[in-house]
Amino acid sequence: MRRPASCEALLVLLFCLVCSAAADGQLAPVPYPAENPPTEEKRVLGKILFWDEQLSSDDTVACGTCHQAGVGGSDPRLGTHPGPDGLFGTSDDIIGSPGIARADLDGIPLLDPLFGFEVQVTNRSSQPVIGSQWAPEMFWDGRASSTFIDPQTGLVSIASGGALESQAVAPLLSDVEMAFEGRTWADLVTKMETVAPLALGTDLPADVAAILVGGTDYPELFAAAFGSPGITAERIAFAIATYERTLVPDQTPFDLGTLTPQQQTGFNILTNNTVCFNCHIPPLFSDNEFYNIGLRPSADDLGRFNVTGDIEHRGSFKTPTLRNVGLRPAQMHVGWVTDVQDAIDFYNAPAWPSVDPVTGHTQFTAEQSPIPAPGAPPGTAPSYNDIFMPTQFHPAVIAFLANGLTDPRVANETFPFDRPTLQSELPNPVQFVRGDCNTDGANNIADAVTVLNVLFPAPTPPTMGCEDACDGNDDGAIDIADAIAVLSSLFGFPAIPLPAPTSCGPDPTTAETLECSIYPNCP
Template sequence: MKRLTVIAIIALLFSAAGLAGKDKRKRSGLTPYKIPLPEFVGDYFDKMPVDEENPLTEEGIALGRRLFYDKRLSADNTLSCGSCHQQRFAFADNRAFSLGVHDSLGIINTMPLFNLGWGRAFFWDGRAASLREQVTEPLINQREMAGTWADVLDKLQQDKDYPLLFKKVFGSEKINSTMVSKALTQFELTLVSFGTRFDRYYFDGQADALTKQEERGLDIFFGFGNCNHCHSDVLLTDNYFRNNGLDLDPQPGLYNTTGKAADRGRMKVPSLRNIALTAPYMHDGRFSTLEEVLTFYSSGIHQKSPNVDEHIVPLGKGLFLTPEQKADLVAFLNTLTDSSFIRNPAFSDPNPPR
């Protein structure tokens, strides 16, 4: 009986703490925000993890969006996060390597930004353990925005609006790097993309959402093509790191982060959502078209690449797709484009140039 009483008291304390947190946000004038997700995401996949230290609010998201498109976050005030992560390209860009400050050339392809709340580690080599780490690394990367925290924070502090906006969201006019990373994270978490014809067909049961050719491509994708072993579940990525046999002597990839020989050549598996928008492809942007990608998987896999993935090995020397099968598979991949995502005004620059 005593044990039940203690459990009840603990439950009440946790409940009170939760209510206190909600009351605090309410008293501060912040508006809690819940990301709108279609029902099938919850039906077929895990809920998006919640960061209790950085709860989503409309005000925090608006601040993060403003920062995302602010070029003053770069050393020479010429680049923003949105310069390399462009909405029309599903928040990637259309270059093999992005241009940084003073036209410095990047060394790896820019990954798109969407459905980030389910990510386990970020960047091709997994060097960022959390989204909060990922969002701010480009600010101080010398090949990208090339700034320093001291300079970035000084510019934000001198702005006529930012100190009050940060105080509203985080309770202090004295801006620090943690506040910046939290605000950017809040905005990027809202970049969710689940509005494709594939979703309507596969999850919502809309039988006429795909053409016969696209259905044939879907059958290859989930059938002998084995594409869904890595590009799986609702996200169309398993968020793991794999060597797909691209090179006999691959770039280090995850090895640069872990130092483990077994991780050499492993790169993060990208989502295939919006894949038609995110060319060029692979970590080095070597393929310009989806047709080139399929030619590689059809007949170009290097089976003796170190740590080649177990799902690649069963393919033998390749898929040897016929021209018709390639066309069918490309047609299916095009159904993964979310037009509403790339046109959503909530994700666009709040202060576009005139």
């Protein structure tokens, strides 16, 4: 017997709701700019570069340090930036990424007005690089544009579609993220020509280990990828961007059509009962546009306005993808939104000056962007009040966002999201002061005497608790040149400063065999 038309329509509707996630889940093919076609050699080189801490001035930060797959392509290390008021512990603080301690080009520490001699922290959270292949601009404010300008020549390298390349070069010379002040591309290239690729990394991924097994150096890797051994900013950017374009998180339950009933319900709620997908458009779950959602007053951080000068962009930031959002410990550009529930709580918060007494959230509505509503008649576009989500919807929505959009390869850091173990992830090494061979906490003539006693014992050499401290010139060996280095730093005309660390710190040079088992005058 033929079913009533209304029943057939209902069955079709239910079927469509169940299948809609899978249908919407087909990510578009990854676009590659014509100027930077993919090759396997370029991909592997990019992976090595992305994870090599030696690309930073002090060997402590790689690109991947702040963009780890296990936390959704963001940073597991949560540092605090004091925000525009310069005071820690106030409402405008930002949860950002720790970078490097401020230092001049020779590595001599410089006093920073915010962080002193400690590691600096970025003033925005780390934005996930996974899923960024389709973005026409990169960074929260979109300052890394589609047109990639070679930073060494000033010429256009990629006319369009080069946002990843534009982004890749920025941290390498940033004196907050990876570089000593005044660092140039020539400085970085000179270093890369002499270091062993990923010398500081352990547990290398199979594809990387296979390339480096014979002691391949960077000039050889660049020759394999580009046809000649020259290392340039453009080639570094091309290789890193090629690697990043392979990080496609397309094996989530949403993509594979394996959502649980609860996750499917969450997707249906977001589709039919909220305006969340007006900006977080499936299947990428981002529209890559810029909005002021009222996290903080616009004056705290002008965001996109600093790039475009458009008054309507004050306080606007790029819509992040919701793929793998459940893995990320710091949400949105401020970083202090902790998880999906906390994000929902923000959107449910009242307008300033009212504050939710339970969550502590408020919305600064003075310059909030309108929510996009294509085709809506003038004056009928949804407002942020329409985002309010009843409590009974939360469990299903969280199940979808936090789990239904998680690619297990990302969560488990398996290929292509695998990576080496970074030196910075290992237990902290002993800190010491360079040249302080007698470990009394200061550089003085007694240190030079101690070096000489080590070399010419009478009758027995003194015990060295920290060989690295005795290595005054940081050449990886203890010899008479170390005594000369200490004396030159004390009595030279002009005085020749010793290599880092000149105050308590770990050894920045790890490609040597000297040890530092104990140094009593540092924390």
